[in-house]
Amino acid sequence: MFDYKLLSALAAVVEQAGFDRGAQALGLSQSAVSQRIKLLEARLGQPVLLRATPPQPTEVGRRLLNHVQQVRLLERDLQGRVPELDEGRLPERLRIALNSDSLATWWPAAVAPFCTGNAVVLDHVLEDQDVGLKRMRAGEVAACVCAVERPLAGARSQFLGSMRYRALATPAFITRHLCGDPPAEALVRVPAIVFGPDDQLQHRYLASLGLSGAFSHHLCPSSEGFVRLLQSDLGWGMVPELQVREELASGALVDVYRGKPIDVPLYWHHWRNGGDLLAELTQQLTRSAGQWLVV
């Protein structure tokens, strides 16, 4: 068997994003945690962590983390069946990668019954919907919500539904910059709002109108900030319908150009041998996500 004291030290340092906090989470001194990781590296003959801020797992470090994550889920199943094993610990943690717009809209209501029913707390890791899978490949999360269908080896993916994005701005922004009912070309000459370097929705929308090339934009890596920037007349941007139902109903935000929503499909990726807990979450999500997503 592996030495799980050493692996737990590695997991704590990566999950808590630092040696001091990792040590605190384990109730150990920082030097004890450092020694465990050095011992692990000595046994493997190679480093498991890059000593950056925060510490980054090496490739072999990631494989070990992935393994720890799966072992934890299996342990939890066993504890449910052999309650004597339970050491009265804090609620189980599940690490899940998802896109910011999901976390800001349908996700909390969808997972609430699961968390409450199973005494589970969640570590949410934000990743753009097109790149979230890399966190799962890196062994940092137990499951992920992302726009890519193809599962990793050893994992499964299931379609949850799509988020519908519409190109929106305030009536004031449209009147000032787009002159009422404009030719689409005007859109590339006014600022857009883009979530981050991985967010290609605005590019896709412009491409769907036959426009390409660079366009001026604010970068705003916050779902709520994104909507607030729109509301402050600073630009146009692709927003999930789910997030701005009230603003659409009241006319505070309107389509910049009629009839071109983009539907982004969301898939639930989870390890095949992830244990009962992950299986239950999967079942709840696939059953309920259609309440919020376009299926």
Place this chain on the structure above:
Amino acid sequence: MFDYKLLSALAAVVEQAGFDRGAQALGLSQSAVSQRIKLLEARLGQPVLLRATPPQPTEVGRRLLNHVQQVRLLERDLQGRVPELDEGRLPERLRIALNSDSLATWWPAAVAPFCTGNAVVLDHVLEDQDVGLKRMRAGEVAACVCAVERPLAGARSQFLGSMRYRALATPAFITRHLCGDPPAEALVRVPAIVFGPDDQLQHRYLASLGLSGAFSHHLCPSSEGFVRLLQSDLGWGMVPELQVREELASGALVDVYRGKPIDVPLYWHHWRNGGDLLAELTQQLTRSAGQWLVV
């Protein structure tokens, strides 16, 4: 003079978080950008970038980036005075680090007149309020909003006002877990919601009640997701009053324990020789922030 072709390549790769996107932003091939960075490193006799994903500047790389940022601001001032220099470029970009709760609440309305009046677009970089200054020290941003007062060498800090945080939950959560009007100790036995590993507000709140040690918590690095988790009865957490005015007025969220808000002071840090544009932004912010923050 430095060779600004080389420095621009470095800045583009770091700001766009990749060689391919950096090259795209400059309208160059990826190999041209790689060559410029190699040439820069050959001249300096040391690396300016760690080839990670995304690429990270080395210490000397950070100093160069900081310099580029300041030169850009000075160039912009000169262009304002000598309009012939203006090459009809896209609007000027300013990179600013701030905490997610500011971006989700007062910031968009506070900067809107400045952005619209000066044709400036913003790159927002999210950092917890206690650690935002490291982005400025790293030369990655022109200015930052953070909770630390002491300015860096060459920079200035000005008090903007405080964000008031209250410990909130739904009435249903309180009834279920905290039994109406509970002893504070019950708070450590129910899940909290914590923004991320750097968020110490929940710890500070518990400490103010005389409680310490570990407590179970969801991690949710999204301001809007944070409030949605609260609303889904998944935990209690420290929320800016500004963000939930309606929920407080309607009684959808209530204080878990009376009378203990935490005021987090916010300071505006900016380079002393940052040019006219940064000076104007500074003036607008210090004049208007009191509309939203507690002063």
